[in-house]
Amino acid sequence: MTQVILNNISILNNEGEHFCVSILDGKINSVIAEPVKSLNHSHVINFKDALAFPGLFNAHDHLEFNLFPRLRSKYYRDYLEWGNDIQKLYSKEIDAALKIPVELRMKFGMIKNLLNGITTVMHHGNKSIKKSDQIINVIDSYNYLHSISLEKNWRIKLNLIFNKLPFVIHLGEGIGDVIENEVNKLFKWNLFKKKIIAVHGISLNINHANNLAGLIWCPDSNLFLYNKTANIIDLKNRIPIFFGSDSNLTSDPNFWNHIRTARGINALNDEELINSITSMPGELLNVKGIGKIKNGYRADIVVVKKRNVNDYNTFFNVNPEDILLIIRSGKIILFDESLKQECAYLNYCRFKIRGAVKFADSEIVAVIKKLESYNIQIPLELSTIE
Numbered sequence: 042m043t044q045v046i047l048n049n050i051s052i053l054n055n056e057g058e059h060f061c062v063s064i065l066d067g068k069i070n071s072v073i074a075e076p077v078k079s080l081n082h083s084h085v086i087n088f089k090d091a092l093a094f095p096g097l098f099n100a101h102d103h104l105e106f107n108l109f110p111r112l113r114s115k116y117y118r119d120y121l122e123w124g125n126d127i128q129k130l131y132s133k134e135i136d137a138a139l140k141i142p143v144e145l146r147m148k149f150g151m152i153k154n155l156l157n158g159i160t161t162v163m164h165h166g167n168k169s170i171k172k173s174d175q176i177i178n179v180i181d182s183y184n185y186l187h188s189i190s191l192e193k194n195w196r197i198k199l200n201l202i203f204n205k206l207p208f209v210i211h212l213g214e215g216i217g218d219v220i221e222n223e224v225n226k227l228f229k230w231n232l233f234k235k236k237i238i239a240v241h242g243i244s245l246n247i248n249h250a251n252n253l254a255g256l257i258w259c260p261d262s263n264l265f266l267y268n269k270t271a272n273i274i275d276l277k278n279r280i281p282i283f284f285g286s287d288s289n290l291t292s293d294p295n296f297w298n299h300i301r302t303a304r305g306i307n308a309l310n311d312e313e314l315i316n317s318i319t320s321m322p323g324e325l326l327n328v329k330g331i332g333k334i335k336n337g338y339r340a341d342i343v344v345v346k347k348r349n350v351n352d353y354n355t356f357f358n359v360n361p362e363d364i365l366l367i368i369r370s371g372k373i374i375l376f377d378e379s380l381k382q383e384c385a386y387l388n389y390c391r392f393k394i395r396g397a398v399k400f401a402d403s404e405i406v407a408v409i410k411k412l413e414s415y416n417i418q419i420p421l422e423l424s425t426i427e
C-alpha cells in the first residue's frame with residue numbers, strides 16, 4: 042500500500058485554497074476541501090501557496106526526435122519540402138543526434154514530456170514501448186499511419202485493420218496541391234468510414250471536418266515551419282480539438298510556451314484549452330479515469346508554485362522549473378529542492394533544469410548523465426549535479 046497526502050493545496054478549476062488530496066494505490070482516494078491540521082503520517086506533503094492540476098495529455102510527439110535541434114532554413118509549403126530541405130542542409134546536426142541509440146532517445150522523449158508536467162503522451166511512430174519501460178503513460182489505443190506520402194500501403198492498412206480504434210495520421214500539413222491531393226485521396230479511400238484523427242490540419246476547412254473524428258492541433262510546430270496553423274475557430278465547432286507538441290525537431294522543448302502561443306491565438310478559450318490537455322483526450326480515446334483530480338481517478342498530478350492569486354494566471358505562466366511535484370499513477374517521480382525534507386524517504390538524485398534543482402528517480406537522472414557524453418545540446422538546459 043502506497044499512500045501520499047498532498048495537504049493545503051489549491052486545485053485548478055476548484056474553488057478554495059486549502060484542499061487535502063489523498064492518494065492510495067495509484068488512485069485518488071479522497072479530495073477534501075479543508076486542510077488536515079495534525080497529520081502525522083510520514084508521507085504527507087504540506088504545501089504553502091501551491092496549485093495542483095491533472096498531469097497533462099500531449100496528443101502528438103515523436104519520442105525519438107527530441108534530441109535534435111529545431112531545424113528549418115525558411116518557411117515551407119509542406120512537410121515534404123521541409124524534410125528534403127533539412128536532410129540537405131543539416132546532415133551534421135542530424136548525424137550527431139542519430140549517433141545516440143534510439144532506445145535512449147525514446148527514453149529522453151518521455152522525460153522531456155514528464156519534465157513539462159505531461160504524464161500521458163501519444164507517440165506517433167511504429168516503435169511501441171513496453172508498459173514496464175514507460176516513464177510516462179504512452180497511449181497505444183489507436184492505429185498509426187505516418188502520412189499519405191510517407192506511409193507505405195496506407196490504403197491497405199486503413200481498410201484492412203478492423204479494431205475499431207481511430208487512425209491517427211499527419212494530414213493537411215502545409216498548403217498547396219500536394220497537400221490538397223493527400224486529403225482528397227484519404228477521404229476517397231476511407232471505404233469503411235473509419236474514424237480518422239488528423240494531426241496538424243493546416244489546410245483543412247469545415248467541410249473536411251465532416252470526414253474526421255478529431256484534430257490534433259500543434260500550433261508551435263506549425264508556426265515554426267509554415268508561419269501558419271489550423272483554423273481552430275471554425276474547426277472546433279465540428280470536431281474535438283486535441284493538443285500536441287510535436288517533437289523538438291520542429292517545436293520548443295518548453296511545452297508551456299506552446300500553451301501560451303495557443304492562448305495568444307485565442308481560438309480556444311481558457312477552459313477549452315485546459316480541457317484539451319487534461320480531461321478531454323482520455324474521454325474521447327476511451328482511456329478511462331485520467332485527466333481529473335477527482336475520487337477514483339488515476340493519481341497523475343502536477344503541483345506548481347502559485348505565483349498569482351488567479352489560478353488561470355498561475356497555470357498559464359508555468360515553466361518547467363516551477364514544477365514542485367509530479368506524481369504518476371500514485372508514485373512521486375519528481376520533486377523540487379524545496380520539498381527535500383518532506384520527500385527525504387525517496388532517496389532520489391539531483392539534477393538541474395533551467396537553473397532550478399529538482400530530484401528524480403535515479404533512472405531519469407541516469408538518462409541525463411548518459412546524454413552528457415554525446416556532442417549535443419540537451420534540451421531544457423538539463424544537467425546532472427556532481
Ligand SMILES: [Zn+2]
Nearest residue numbers: 165211240287
Ligand atoms: Zn508529427
